[in-house]
Amino acid sequence: MKDSRGTFVILVDVGNTSATLGLSADGTIARRARLPTASHTAANIRRVIGRLVGRRTAAAAVFCSVVPRVDKRWLRELARFIGRNVVVVSHRTRLGLKLKYPRPQTIGADRLADACGAAWYHGVPAIVVDIGTATTFDVVSGKREFLGGIIAPGPVIMRDCLAARTALLPKLRGNRTCRGIGRSTAAAMRIGASVGYRGLVRELTLNLLEETGRRGVRLCATGGYAATALKGLDLPFTIDPDLTLRGLWKIHELNGRRP
Numbered sequence: 370m371k372d373s374r375g376t377f378v379i380l381v382d383v384g385n386t387s388a389t390l391g392l393s394a395d396g397t398i399a400r401r402a403r404l405p406t407a408s409h410t411a412a413n414i415r416r417v418i419g420r421l422v423g424r425r426t427a428a429a430a431v432f433c434s435v436v437p438r439v440d441k442r443w444l445r446e447l448a449r450f451i452g453r454n455v456v457v458v459s460h461r462t463r464l465g466l467k468l469k470y471p472r473p474q475t476i477g478a479d480r481l482a483d484a485c486g487a488a489w490y491h492g493v494p495a496i497v498v499d500i501g502t503a504t505t506f507d508v509v510s511g512k513r514e515f516l517g518g519i520i521a522p523g524p525v526i527m528r529d530c531l532a533a534r535t536a537l538l539p540k541l542r543g544n545r546t547c548r549g550i551g552r553s554t555a556a557a558m559r560i561g562a563s564v565g566y567r568g569l570v571r572e573l574t575l576n577l578l579e580e581t582g583r584r585g586v587r588l589c590a591t592g593g594y595a596a597t598a599l600k601g602l603d604l605p606f607t608i609d610p611d612l613t614l615r616g617l618w619k620i621h622e623l624n625g626r627r628p
Contacts, residue, residue, distance in 0.1 A: 377427045380617040382479060383434035385502040390421050391614035398611045409439040414446045427451055431617040433458035433478035456624050458482055463623040469514045480507050484515050486616025487589045496577050500592035508577055519573050524598045528562040567602050574604055
């Protein structure tokens, strides 16, 4: 059955922890789904795409990934659903941006999608921060040039690294944040992770603002931990949970893959 709003596009962002999927007919994300990266068997991929699409018509797909070992499985299953080749995001894909980067083939596809989404939906110049397993900062100039950025640990890596590298410190559970003075080992570790992480984001953002001249720079944030990690930060970030998916939609438009 074809949805009254038209034929849909499947948008897929495969990250180190999980894959995020979206379904869109007009740039707004109508439906979403997630699949842990550790569960990326062909059967699970087929199942999650099927649940996302339901009885709607999907005739195009855009795919970005930072986990090469699962790419063939995803592309095979997506092609089965849409009956055609999938747009795979890379430095060769039309993004509406000029890549002023020495080796553009080394830029992560998720970073390209984020930069595209920030430029087209929030304006330029822009700094976009994606807070997931890793934290990536990407800079787009006022001339729509992708200039590069910064890569740092994500909040979960910061939280877990002490337990992994020491004999007595415990592994913390959950994403609860703390501040003030720690009155237990766990509290002290949570303060170090949560307040320390905000300090990391703040200082790296200020560094990039200094490099870009500050004037009129849009600050955008996305990623599964963005809302929690940036809480209380004294910088005017716009949090856009769907930024990567919206960037993938724009890439669909720019690459002429209209259903």
